Structures are given as structure tokens and as C-alpha cells.
Amino acid sequence: MxxxxxxxxxxxxxxxxxxxxxxxxxxxxxxxxxxxxxxxxxxxxxxxxxxxxxxxxxxxxxxxxxxxxxxxxxxxxxxxxxxxxxxxxxxxxxxxxxxxxxxxxxxxxxxxxxxxxGERRRIDLGRTDDHLFVNSCVAGLTAESSGETSDEMKERLGVLAYVLTTLRSVRQFDSLPLSVDVYENGRETTAWEGDAAIVLVGNARRFVPGEDSQANVEDGRFDVTVVEDVSTLDLMGEAVAGTLFGRDSPHVTRFQAPALEIALQNSESTRFSLDGEIVQDRSLSVYTDPGTLEVAVGAGYDPDPDRR
Missing domain, CATH: 3.40.50.10330 (Probable inorganic polyphosphate/atp-NAD kinase; domain 1)
Structure with a gap:
């Protein structure tokens, strides 16, 4: 061409x-x-x-x-x-x-x-030093069980369907001792530290079943969800998805940040899935690149879904 x-x-x-x-x-x-x-x-x-x-x-x-x-x-x-x-x-x-x-x-x-x-809008991208993502970055349990996940479950739960299938499929899950440090306004703070099952970093989406999954993708901030070690829970019932990832779950911490680092606290590495692209490492730094991608959007796209 x-x-x-x-x-x-x-x-x-x-x-x-x-x-x-x-x-x-x-x-x-x-x-x-x-x-x-x-x-x-x-x-x-x-x-x-x-x-x-x-x-x-x-x-x-x-x-x-x-x-x-x-x-x-x-x-x-x-x-x-x-x-x-x-x-x-x-x-x-x-x-x-x-x-x-x-x-x-x-x-x-x-x-x-x-x-x-359609209207054209400029939206944020998520970036690392070597990679980018549009939708989300997932650390820990990833979408490796996509072949075992039903279409109906994907429709209802989205990315969380893959997570739930993966949780069910592992006979013994070793939780990830990790920290999540947030960088904002020139300051670094530890937003979460402990044993996690999964960390979900949403750029264009957030992870709350039963609600609008669209995040504000024009605010220069990620929607972050950390699910603590859930190895003792009964993961076989489908209702666990709503309980485990629900807004009021005691097993979930949520926050927003323009930049963060997910770092394991041991010598092991883990998988990071950036829109399905797998990166294996002990840590990953991600940051927003605000307003850098122009997208043709439908009439129902909401630039500020959180105002509702």
C-alpha cells in the first residue's frame, strides 16, 4: 500500500x-x-x-x-x-x-x-515502558481459561467470566504477595499491600458486575480493583462472582490512580495481561496517556459515566 x-x-x-x-x-x-x-x-x-x-x-x-x-x-x-x-x-x-x-x-x-x-472523542491509553493497553491490564490470574468459559457467562460477566473460570480450574492457587504503589501529584503512596488473587487495572472499563462496565476513559485515571487471596472461598457457585467482585465485598479494594506500580514481594514472577497480550515479570509500572487516541463513538457513549 x-x-x-x-x-x-x-x-x-x-x-x-x-x-x-x-x-x-x-x-x-x-x-x-x-x-x-x-x-x-x-x-x-x-x-x-x-x-x-x-x-x-x-x-x-x-x-x-x-x-x-x-x-x-x-x-x-x-x-x-x-x-x-x-x-x-x-x-x-x-x-x-x-x-x-x-x-x-x-x-x-x-x-x-x-x-x-459518529462523534469523534479523544480517550486515554494505558502504557508501560514497552506496551500499551486500551481496555485493561490484569495481574495474576488471567484469561487463560477462555476456551472453557461459556459465551453466556462472558455476556454477563465480561472479563470477570475468565477470572471466575480460572479460579475454578486451579486445584491449588498460590496467592501473590504484592504491593500496589500509586504515583500522583509527585507523590508515591502504597495503596494496597498483602496477598492478592488478582489486580485489575481498568482504562476503558471497570470491574463491577451488574453495573455499567464503562469507566471514565477521558479523566486520565485508571479504575483499579484488587481482589485479596480468596483460596478459602467456595468458588464453584456462579453467585460467587457477584459476591466476590461486588462493590461492597470485603475481599475487594477499589481506587483510582493516574499511574501505579504492581510489584511482587518475592522472587517469583507473574503474568500481566494487557488486553490479552501476556507479559511475564516481577513488577509492572503503568501510567495513563491522557487524550491520546481518537475513537469514533456511538450516540450512547458517555464521556462521564460517573456523574449518573
Whole structure:
């Protein structure tokens, strides 16, 4: 794709997202509107395609897939140093489609309407030294049990469905002795310290079942949820999700922060999942990059969901 023939809008499709039946519908709608379409065939290829499209002058690059595809496309735009001039579009074609739901893009037809007529908003990104995330960063128990998690549970619980499935699947869980230090206004404070099962850092989403999952993604702050060691709880009942992660749970600590470090207090490492991209380390520092990503959003997107 050269700069001379680059279309203004490039749609990058992951054919393996969701049930895999979305490609023909997306292709026909893209052709009707004169959008270019590129179909991935390997993990990480959406990064390459997005980087090439942005470097060639596309004004809108669209991720058609789930949250992992969105992450790859944003990484590609970032690699091209084009976040200041390229708009991200999303077409929900994954299973959970958490980010698409948080910006109120509800289906394929709706996605193309939003691309044509939707409002553009500048939202925050989450960053580490070497990685970025749009939706969330999860430390500890991660979404490794996605194949065992039912679609119905994903619909009801989102990312927490993977967490609950993972908790059920481990015969013996070694809790993580860790600390969470917050950096704000030039000060460092320890927000949490102890034995944790999981730390959930939400950028575009928060983790409270039964409530709107959309976080304020324009405030330059993360929504952080720490779940303490729950190895003694009965994790087999589905009702545990509402109890364990509920707003008033004694096992959960919640706070907000623009930057933080999650550090293990022993010599072991743990997995950090950034929109599904796995990083293994003993610590991870994350910070918000406020207002750096322009996104086409649906009419129901709320810039300030906490005011309700």
C-alpha cells in the first residue's frame, strides 16, 4: 500500500474472532463504502497492517474483531507515530467486545454508521515502558481459561467470566504477595499491600458486575480493583462472582490512580495481561496517556459515566 493509492479508511479484519462468520458481512459493507479491507492470517499481523495503513496516510484505521484485535491495531498506529492524526474505528466481531460496548458500537451495521456519522472523542491509553493497553491490564490470574468459559457467562460477566473460570480450574492457587504503589501529584503512596488473587487495572472499563462496565476513559485515571487471596472461598457457585467482585465485598479494594506500580514481594514472577497480550515479570509500572487516541463513538457513549 503506497501513499499515493492509500484509501482514507482501512478495515483490518481478524477472521478468527468470535464465531468467524463476520468476514463476508464486513467485506460487503466495506466495499460499498470504498474502504480498503485487509484480513489477518496470524497473530500480530494486525499490528503490521495498521502500521502500514497509518504510515501510508489513512485517516481512519478500523479494528474488526475482539479486544485483542483492537489492541494490535492501536499498537500499529502508535508504531507509525500517527495517534495524533489517525482515528480508530471498531467493528465488534469478537466474543465479549468489551471495548466496543464501552464506546457504544453495538453491531456490524451500527459500526459502519458510526464510522460515517459518529462523534469523534479523544480517550486515554494505558502504557508501560514497552506496551500499551486500551481496555485493561490484569495481574495474576488471567484469561487463560477462555476456551472453557461459556459465551453466556462472558455476556454477563465480561472479563470477570475468565477470572471466575480460572479460579475454578486451579486445584491449588498460590496467592501473590504484592504491593500496589500509586504515583500522583509527585507523590508515591502504597495503596494496597498483602496477598492478592488478582489486580485489575481498568482504562476503558471497570470491574463491577451488574453495573455499567464503562469507566471514565477521558479523566486520565485508571479504575483499579484488587481482589485479596480468596483460596478459602467456595468458588464453584456462579453467585460467587457477584459476591466476590461486588462493590461492597470485603475481599475487594477499589481506587483510582493516574499511574501505579504492581510489584511482587518475592522472587517469583507473574503474568500481566494487557488486553490479552501476556507479559511475564516481577513488577509492572503503568501510567495513563491522557487524550491520546481518537475513537469514533456511538450516540450512547458517555464521556462521564460517573456523574449518573
Amino acid at each position: 503506497s501513499a499515493t493509492d492509500s484509501p482514507e479508511t482501512v478495515v483490518i479484519v481478524n477472521p478468527n474472532s468470535g464465531n468467524g462468520q463476520h468476514v463476508d458481512a464486513i467485506r460487503s459493507r466495506a466495499e460499498l463504502r470504498g474502504y480498503a479491507l485487509r484480513e489477518t492470517s496470524a497473530e500480530g499481523q494486525a499490528v503490521e497492517f495498521a502500521r502500514e495503513a497509518a504510515a501510508a496516510g489513512a485517516s481512519t484505521v478500523v479494528a474488526a474483531g475482539g479486544d485483542g484485535t483492537i489492541n494490535e491495531v492501536v499498537r500499529g498506529i502508535d508504531d507509525a507515530d500517527a495517534l495524533d492524526r489517525v482515528t480508530l474505528g471498531v467493528i465488534p466481531a469478537g466474543t465479549g467486545n468489551n471495548f466496543a460496548g464501552n464506546v457504544d458500537v453495538t453491531g456490524i451495521d451500527d459500526a459502519f454508521d458510526v464510522l460515517e456519522n
